[in-house]
Amino acid sequence: MKFSNILVPFDKSEHAVHALGVARGLAEEDPAIGLHVVDIIYVSEMPPSLGLDANPYESMPPLAVDPDLYCKLVDAALAREKEGMDKAIGSLLDGLPNPVSVQAVNAMSIVDGITDYAHEYGCDLIIMGSRGLGLLRGMLGSVSYGVLRSSEIPVLIAKEPEEK
DSSP, X not given: OOOSXXXXXXXXXXXXXXHHHHHHHHHTTOTTOEEXXXXXXXXXXXXXXXXXXXXXXXXXXXXXXXXXXXXXXXXXXXXXXXXXHHHHHTTTTXXXXXOEEEEEEEOSSHHHHHHHHHHHTTOOEEEEEOOOOSXXXXXXXXXXXXXXXXXXXXXXXXXXXXXX
């Protein structure tokens, strides 16, 4: 089976960088294969400060804030997240002739954000890292496990080799 549109959920961890390397290896086989590198973040509550440099992960009741300001704050948080992604990706995708999209996206849950993005953009493979923290669910990581269970397309878990 040949894949043409690959999604790599990217949380800037070593595991995500490894998964992106695996995706790059597949994409190098055909310059028409598209890569989507996406970090899903959950920003639903308002920061305590109304400035755009506020931390979106600290909250106050969202009803106390103007909806337009809320949209600006979310956009600013997504832009900061994308800057962090670009830094973490570094030169890993340099020289790759394939179409590449790097985005930070807001969603109500990480798993739903990944599967919804894959559906919306017509991805036919998800390649993601695994934290390998414990038994069954922990072996895959809770997000990897959730995506594996809920995805309608193939999911490749790119586990890093164990150090000897």
